[in-house]
Amino acid sequence: MLVVMQHGATQAQIDAVCSAITEMGYTPVPMPGEQRTAIGLVGNDREVDGTGIGGMAGVAQVIYVTKPFKQVSREWKAESTTVTIGPGVTFGRDLVVIAGPCSVESEQQILTAARAVRAAGASALRGGAYKPRSSPYSFQGLGADGLKLLALARRETGLPIVTEAMDDEGAQRVAEVADMIQVGARNMQNYSLLRTLGRLGKPVLLKRGMAATITDLLLSAEYILAEGNPHVVLCERGVRGFDAATRNLFDLTAVPLIKGMSHLPVVADPSHGTGVRSLVAPMARAAVAAGADGLIIEVHPTPERALSDGAQSLFPEQFSALMAELRKVAEALGRAVTPSPGTAPVDLG
């Protein structure tokens, strides 16, 4: 059950509702938002009767939520959410394409990559400064130096920056530079990190874990919203599959499935979803046709020399050709690709 307070409800009114919930044997979880405060009930609240609370001062509405997740659900908020990063790139309207290398490797590499994806029409730049790697002996990213290079690339190209944070302390550092903080698949259920990102308030790109159900993913997003940060974009990036022919099993059905269950924007990552360069373009087109709000695609100036994920990174010219295809598919379905910030819309005539 969620108790939605009126806009302008006083703290005393909120406290009174919390006390009433406590007396009913549940634990109240106040969730202040910009517009209104909501109060959730912890515990098995399936049979709770909220009639009495519905009549209390300052209460706008009592919502019985049938799903385990609450604030992320379409039941809680029917209209689709938009999330804006940097200078006017908005998820949830036209298609947003985030592109760039897996890792920031050097100034030349990231600037070359940023200019190339900007030229092809990307909306934002990706690039990892902190890299979660299965092996402690693999390249772990440039760290703080990588963040500086990303900031430089943004100054050069105007592209907002999407980059990953791996822990609470790193999240603080990443938040100082990034326009959007990525949570990787391995950290989808790192609840400490999720709470920290909820408190930081910056837009979050939350990737689905390798064995996570859609309900698991939405519950992880709920952790961020429950801390007061509604700026969350979800990302399908493939789950663990049984066929070694691809790196992951790209579960594209997750896109329309999530959009029916949640109001949050959803993007797809065909690079990790497939792990094979030749499969990225067809699955990127498919993601747009399935209704994704955006894409995140690995592009590297010289994939054969990449320090990570070279096998799934597009060459810049492949990315450019793909962007042309994506515009056509989007247009066929009545949508457009968000132009790079600071550019006029691409003329498709």
Next chain:
Amino acid sequence: MLVVMQHGATQAQIDAVCSAITEMGYTPVPMPGEQRTAIGLVGNDREVDGTGIGGMAGVAQVIYVTKPFKQVSREWKAESTTVTIGPGVTFGRDLVVIAGPCSVESEQQILTAARAVRAAGASALRGGAYKPRSSPYSFQGLGADGLKLLALARRETGLPIVTEAMDDEGAQRVAEVADMIQVGARNMQNYSLLRTLGRLGKPVLLKRGMAATITDLLLSAEYILAEGNPHVVLCERGVRGFDAATRNLFDLTAVPLIKGMSHLPVVADPSHGTGVRSLVAPMARAAVAAGADGLIIEVHPTPERALSDGAQSLFPEQFSALMAELRKVAEALGRAVTPSPGTAPVDLG
């Protein structure tokens, strides 16, 4: 290793090659084709030296195949295969849409469905007469009566018929009526059935098993080609997944993956792939964008009263709207939807 005989090679030349293979310690498997006979080697032939055989009379070429499958591979045949069913519906060029109910239930039901999908522009009619059902107590299909009703629906609408065979004996009966014989996911590794279909020579729609790798699927197709029947279309219909939110995990990446590995046409089944009506249209669009050669979609005049698969069957008007979208997506990618047989191409202007 495959030994390809020249067009016009004599039986004596073929026998001589087979003898030579036997003397080398392998078992020859002659595979007569319309154009030429190929002779495969059974057994672990990785280190075989075919130099001697390459010089024998009537031998056109010796091919070292690095994949476990041979005749279905792009190594064996680089150009894409086309498969034609009924009066001019061809897989492997424009998009072919097979539509209709899960099961044939009655004359009225199948005729209503056939006319509806014909009106919306489907290329072929699906409908099960023999149904593989998990429970022996579920509706098992109308059997021979169902086949008669399918033949009637073809006479009424001109649509070629795609229907499933479950065993050797049934395959004979189905082959008398159907334009294309479907092998269901549960029977993908029913090698006896595959061999029978290879000998019958009718076009086959081979669905991927629930736990089959792409290599498994291609090897099953190889069984059919090895018997001399090259008219095989592959179908991705979802694999077993861990999230109960969908019936299966629709592995759409299989489409471009197979097209890179094999010359056979590939279609996708978003109805079984998702199991949820609202997800069929987005994933059908996605399949086209991913490069599928066709779709197989469940449409029922009254899904709420269907004897099987009602929850994933489209209403006729939903199917009609979907066909309009599919034409747009196909056009955006330089393709078209194959018109219903006997009709002029749809005017998109």
Next chain:
Amino acid sequence: MLVVMQHGATQAQIDAVCSAITEMGYTPVPMPGEQRTAIGLVGNDREVDGTGIGGMAGVAQVIYVTKPFKQVSREWKAESTTVTIGPGVTFGRDLVVIAGPCSVESEQQILTAARAVRAAGASALRGGAYKPRSSPYSFQGLGADGLKLLALARRETGLPIVTEAMDDEGAQRVAEVADMIQVGARNMQNYSLLRTLGRLGKPVLLKRGMAATITDLLLSAEYILAEGNPHVVLCERGVRGFDAATRNLFDLTAVPLIKGMSHLPVVADPSHGTGVRSLVAPMARAAVAAGADGLIIEVHPTPERALSDGAQSLFPEQFSALMAELRKVAEALGRAVTPSPGTAPVDLG
């Protein structure tokens, strides 16, 4: 719903019940058994009211079955079933160990193997005459000649024979020789084969499919029982997993899970379950500790020269050592290993 007729109910009484079921809008499925005839209802019978039928002449009992499977369930039959093959080897009491090579390869090979597993104390001999192989170019078994060799091995050793049938026609041939007919994982949902085996009446070893849930497996067994053959033993042999370090993911929990849901005996196949020789012994011990009614283990006189499954086949001396361990584990849990037919019980003192 299942209507159980009294022992000695007349055909007229059975017909009357069937008519009554038909009038209620359901389809009756009479299932004659040795002791009594049961009549199942096809269709969604969740809300059916069987009060009227319960009062008809010849009706012993009306059972409301809450699971999709019926005759295989513990609800239908609370006491555990025993299945006896050949000269007194019974599944469902002491541990039954079936052992032998993957395929029958030659007279010498199968006789050597049979004598070796007999010497180590196996209860039955396995060996494939008809082999379902992923590739049409792999060794497919010796066929009818293989069956003759199995019969010879039985004469030499007294061990009952367990061997696989792949299709309806083959099932007839196998039934003439085998003491127990195996259905492989790939054919678990080959319903035509299951029905044929149901009619043949010979004991069946039904292996779980690679993506089959336990409910799927029990429903496949139900096909056999529904045809009047109650002599079914289930087999866990691993499902498709994501870690290539093992051939399959051996789901040993299936053993106690099935034993709670069904009265049928359950055996485990650690050879296919793991695919790795060094893992067979520990997982065989584990299966016994988990409560399996038996094991099926691949043993080959010379695994390094086996035509199939060599990597997972035990050497005879490894099998002999394993048998000693299995006796100890069984004894620790109050059970014993069924001795080879014709031998006195092994003295453990």
Next chain:
Amino acid sequence: MLVVMQHGATQAQIDAVCSAITEMGYTPVPMPGEQRTAIGLVGNDREVDGTGIGGMAGVAQVIYVTKPFKQVSREWKAESTTVTIGPGVTFGRDLVVIAGPCSVESEQQILTAARAVRAAGASALRGGAYKPRSSPYSFQGLGADGLKLLALARRETGLPIVTEAMDDEGAQRVAEVADMIQVGARNMQNYSLLRTLGRLGKPVLLKRGMAATITDLLLSAEYILAEGNPHVVLCERGVRGFDAATRNLFDLTAVPLIKGMSHLPVVADPSHGTGVRSLVAPMARAAVAAGADGLIIEVHPTPERALSDGAQSLFPEQFSALMAELRKVAEALGRAVTPSPGTAPVDLG
């Protein structure tokens, strides 16, 4: 490649080797240990030639490691590792049974549970103070108060404490109380947490992630060892499966598989592995028979009132009966169950 320095090698010698590695184009990672310092090479070192380094002063040995993990491998250390916690409970010799409730809920609950599992012969007490829960609205554990109650239970019973840490900050707090710090499945690839635990030096119980291969698990353990902490015990607790009949798919084969690949002790968690109370005992027995070095089992004084995981928690009397069975299975295989600290060995006669 790993360069193992001699016992007593000087810092100057170590620095010289590091310089040589740097000059070869690789990054050296010195890993000081109690006995000797090892120096690993970061990067793709498959073709490196270590001959020159092998001749440098202070170098004992150059090891070419063929696996992606190094220090955890049997190649690196052939003899099995033992890990001792608290007053003399050692993993890697006799069977260690950790038991207790999922969460610490109250003083009475944890003391009752601790006394019950102590009475039944458990070697250590489990209980969560910090709980990773899928939903932010579920009970999250008592936190610091829970740690105090665990310390109290240890004083009362003498049982060492195993409890989970979820983040870097929490790890510090947990390390002050716990005898062994658990890393949950969701955090198996939380590399920041793993590094922190590597530096803290306390024994770690590392649970396998839900989609982790064995190689992934060993690489995560490598993170801890690479920081200088060799006291790691691995835990199989089930992976994500497709059959909702169990909570997870308990991959017991992982136990003998890991023991072949790594020298670290391995325990199994049949409570999470199955999620069903009636399956815990058979799978616990199976784990012992498969060669596990220990078990971790959920036991609750009143499972029906548990705040988490009640459905999989044993009643104390069930646990006591299970312990008796485990002693018999262990004895049959030549092992014993480690007695509770401070007690005489259980007399099995």
